[in-house]
Amino acid sequence: MNLEAFLTQTLVGLYTGSFYWLLTLGLTLIFGVTRIVNFAHASFFVLGSYLMYTFYIYTNNFILSLFAATITTGLIGVIFEITLIRRVYKIEEMYQLLLTLGIALTLNESQKLIWGTTPKYINMPELISSGVAIGYTNISYYSIAVISISLILFIIIHIVINKTLWGLKIRAVWRDNIMAQALKINPYLIYTTVFFIGIALAGFGGALMIILHPVGPGVGDHLIIYAFIIVVIASLGNITGAYIISLLIGVISSLATWLAPEIDIVIIYLITVIILLLRPGGLFGER
Amino acid sequence: MSKDSSEKVSRRDFLKLTGAGVIGLAVGSVLGWALKPAELREVTSTVTIPREVTITAPVVRKLPKDTIKIGVLGIRSGLWATYGEFIEQGARMAAEEINARGGVLGAKIELTFRDEQADVVKQARELVDVEKVDFIVGIDSSGNVMKVGGIIDELGKILIVTHAATHRLTEELVYNQGKKLIFRSSVPVYQDGILAAYIAKDLPVKKWVGINGDYEFGRVSWELFTKTLKSFRPDVEFVGEQWPKFGTEDFKPFISALLGTDGEALYTSIWAIELITLQRQMIEMGAYKKFRAVISSLGYSMDVAYALGKDYPTAELGTWVSGRYIWLYPPTDLNKSFVDRFRSKYGKYPAYSSETTYSAIYMIKAAVEQAESLDPDRVIKMLEGMVLMTPAGVRWIRPEDHQAIYEVPYGRIAHKGAEIPLLEDLKAVPAHMYYRSPPFT
Numbered sequence: 001m002n003l004e005a006f007l008t009q010t011l012v013g014l015y016t017g018s019f020y021w022l023l024t025l026g027l028t029l030i031f032g033v034t035r036i037v038n039f040a041h042a043s044f045f046v047l048g049s050y051l052m053y054t055f056y057i058y059t060n061n062f063i064l065s066l067f068a069a070t071i072t073t074g075l076i077g078v079i080f081e082i083t084l085i086r087r088v089y090k091i092e093e094m095y096q097l098l099l100t101l102g103i104a105l106t107l108n109e110s111q112k113l114i115w116g117t118t119p120k121y122i123n124m125p126e127l128i129s130s131g132v133a134i135g136y137t138n139i140s141y142y143s144i145a146v147i148s149i150s151l152i153l154f155i156i157i158h159i160v161i162n163k164t165l166w167g168l169k170i171r172a173v174w175r176d177n178i179m180a181q182a183l184k185i186n187p188y189l190i191y192t193t194v195f196f197i198g199i200a201l202a203g204f205g206g207a208l209m210i211i212l213h214p215v216g217p218g219v220g221d222h223l224i225i226y227a228f229i230i231v232v233i234a235s236l237g238n239i240t241g242a243y244i245i246s247l248l249i250g251v252i253s254s255l256a257t258w259l260a261p262e263i264d265i266v267i268i269y270l271i272t273v274i275i276l277l278l279r280p281g282g283l284f285g286e287r
Numbered sequence: 288m289s290k291d292s293s294e295k296v297s298r299r300d301f302l303k304l305t306g307a308g309v310i311g312l313a314v315g316s317v318l319g320w321a322l323k324p325a326e327l328r329e330v331t332s333t334v335t336i337p338r339e340v341t342i343t344a345p346v347v348r349k350l351p352k353d354t355i356k357i358g359v360l361g362i363r364s365g366l367w368a369t370y371g372e373f374i375e376q377g378a379r380m381a382a383e384e385i386n387a388r389g390g391v392l393g394a395k396i397e398l399t400f401r402d403e404q405a406d407v408v409k410q411a412r413e414l415v416d417v418e419k420v421d422f423i424v425g426i427d428s429s430g431n432v433m434k435v436g437g438i439i440d441e442l443g444k445i446l447i448v449t450h451a452a453t454h455r456l457t458e459e460l461v462y463n464q465g466k467k468l469i470f471r472s473s474v475p476v477y478q479d480g481i482l483a484a485y486i487a488k489d490l491p492v493k494k495w496v497g498i499n500g501d502y503e504f505g506r507v508s509w510e511l512f513t514k515t516l517k518s519f520r521p522d523v524e525f526v527g528e529q530w531p532k533f534g535t536e537d538f539k540p541f542i543s544a545l546l547g548t549d550g551e552a553l554y555t556s557i558w559a560i561e562l563i564t565l566q567r568q569m570i571e572m573g574a575y576k577k578f579r580a581v582i583s584s585l586g587y588s589m590d591v592a593y594a595l596g597k598d599y600p601t602a603e604l605g606t607w608v609s610g611r612y613i614w615l616y617p618p619t620d621l622n623k624s625f626v627d628r629f630r631s632k633y634g635k636y637p638a639y640s641s642e643t644t645y646s647a648i649y650m651i652k653a654a655v656e657q658a659e660s661l662d663p664d665r666v667i668k669m670l671e672g673m674v675l676m677t678p679a680g681v682r683w684i685r686p687e688d689h690q691a692i693y694e695v696p697y698g699r700i701a702h703k704g705a706e707i708p709l710l711e712d713l714k715a716v717p718a719h720m721y722y723r724s725p726p727f728t
């Protein structure tokens with residue numbers, strides 16, 4: 001086996017995995033706490049990209065735009081949570097699916113009306129052309145930044161959930177909603193906050209990715225499939241699992257592209273099927 | 288703008304190209320003529336699309352209705368929604384021009400738009416049964432076109448395809464199965480596969496890699512490219528191929544795998560937003576330092592040219608791109624006037640499917656005027672063998688497979704400070720040389 005190619009494909013796979021992680025982090029967090037399977041998640045990811053594009057056009061400042069796009073996406077998410085999603089927390093899942101799917105379609109079509117159908121991206125030549133030559137590929141500073149930011153995000157979320165008082169409240173609502181209410185924790189406040197964070201993370205992911213992943217209407221329709229494969233394999237709501245599986249799927253598919261290009265897509269689905277047959281609750285499932 | 292475009296093709300080049308084109312077309316016409324059944328021979332005629340919308344034609348009512356209804360199908364939602372918009376722009380512009388000049392034998396053209404992504408067969412049936420359209424034009428997807436083609440005899444209306452590129456439409460459905468209601472105004476996959484090989488054969492590289500979509504169009508374009516190039520240049524080798532699926536967001540693993548080969552040049556028929564993503568990620572991974580030439584068969588589609596703009600990467604031996612029509616060719620007054628009018632109406636250069644749809648509407652006009660009827664059988668007879676002056680040049684509707692024969696060149700991406708990258712070293716090959724011909728063996 002060619003070691004140089006192996007290393008290169010693995011590194012590229014880590015980038016791909018980090019991209020998946022940015023997409024699935026909010027999804028799995030929202031499900032973990034609110035039990036809502038958010039079909040609109042990728043549409044918020046795409047909204048983050050579009051907002052980033054617009055803010056960048058006006059401010060020409062990457063960091064500022066990234067921040068503004070993240071917050072704005074989160075706030076738009078909260079509007080949807082307060083006006084619509086809050087009404088379906090306690091009823092059948094089918095209605096939740098229909099509602100979030102409806103939100104996804106509404107977001108997609110609004111994006112088309114606002115930003116048109118021509119794909120958009122932001123060019124940062126200094127970020128993508130310069131980097132470290134590893135093997136025969138240039139690993140740009142941008143790619144390295146995406147991989148690092150993903151890891152940092154994982155650590156931060158992990159600490160917030162497990163080590164802070166606020167995280168304790170979240171875990172209380174997550175585990176036992178009624179007991180949490182008995183302890184004077186307002187679950188709706190927790191839901192709204194978690195929704196804000198989850199959607200803002202989606203917006204952050206989308207905003208960060210727009211440099212290498214041009215955004216167009218309907219991009220989310222394709223991304224949501226990957227996001228669901230990952231959270232299902234990891235078991236919905238498990239954040240550590242989602243991070244590990246994101247990276248694994250990225251690396252495995254990247255290696256498969258190199259070693260078995262004819263069946264690289266099949267491999268991922270095959271792994272999903274096998275895992276679900278062996279562990280229906282997902283690899284990191286508790287039940 | 289017209290100054291820019293005329294600079295791209297020098298006068299001598301233009302004469303050479305036009306000469307080749309005219310000779311090609313003449314040879315093709317004569318061949319077609321000889322092969323045509325006797326009763327069709329009288330109908331061949333030349334029609335020129337008017338340059339300006341000023342004259343009002345005398346209103347002579349010869350048709351049974353006051354309106355000719357045309358159903359327009361295109362992708363209007365999702366990732367490829369730009370393409371439905373392109374089709375719509377071309378159709379609207381043609382219909383408005385024709386109606387402003389008094390319509391078709393006094394009848395106004397009325398357009399009805401439908402999204403082919405929302406079950407194309409259902410949409411086509413509704414257009415015919417509910418909207419009562421007389422013609423259907425458009426269709427972006429090769430998969431969709433084969434579905435509608437399959438039920439065309441049931442629909443009983445003429446379909447002029449203006450984008451979908453599978454050769455099976457005209458070769459299998461029209462030529463082999465005799466589905467005479469189907470026509471196509473746009474160049475099929477011959478442009479992506481065969482003509483690309485004409486460009487590749489002159490480049491001083493031997494080892495090619497390919498990255499193409501894992502679906503019919505991607506597979507066929509790579510197959511035609513490799514087969515044709517090998518026949519010209521037995522010394523070339525194909526050292527790597529990758530097949531990303533529809534809707535791929537991250538091409539990096541594919542690019543990296545190709546960078547690991549000893550390929551010197553890259554061929555792709557990836558299109559639309561995926562092509563923009565692919566190009567962005569190729570720049571990032573240093574692919575343009577490795578590959579000395581890049582051929583991208585749909586690289587001069589307007590969504591791509593506008594999105595990449597001044598960042599459109601250029602390889603050492605050229606980033607060679609094409610489309611199913613490119614706005615700066617041919618440098619005729621008719622084309623320049625079309626481009627100017629399109630730009631003043633929509634603010635952008637015309638996309639290829641805008642032109643192919645625009646010309647399809649004019650094909651309908653010319654055929655109905657000659658047939659003096661909306662009866663599909665009579666209109667088909669007029670369309671078969673028709674020679675039409677269009678913005679994309681002279682189109683000849685080959686009677687055997689109902690394919691419009693016209694040429695579209697490839698060119699190298701060049702940055703000249705214009706609104707979008709321009710093309711230089713335009714290379715055109717007479718259409719009859721690179722289009723496959725009946726009996727398509």
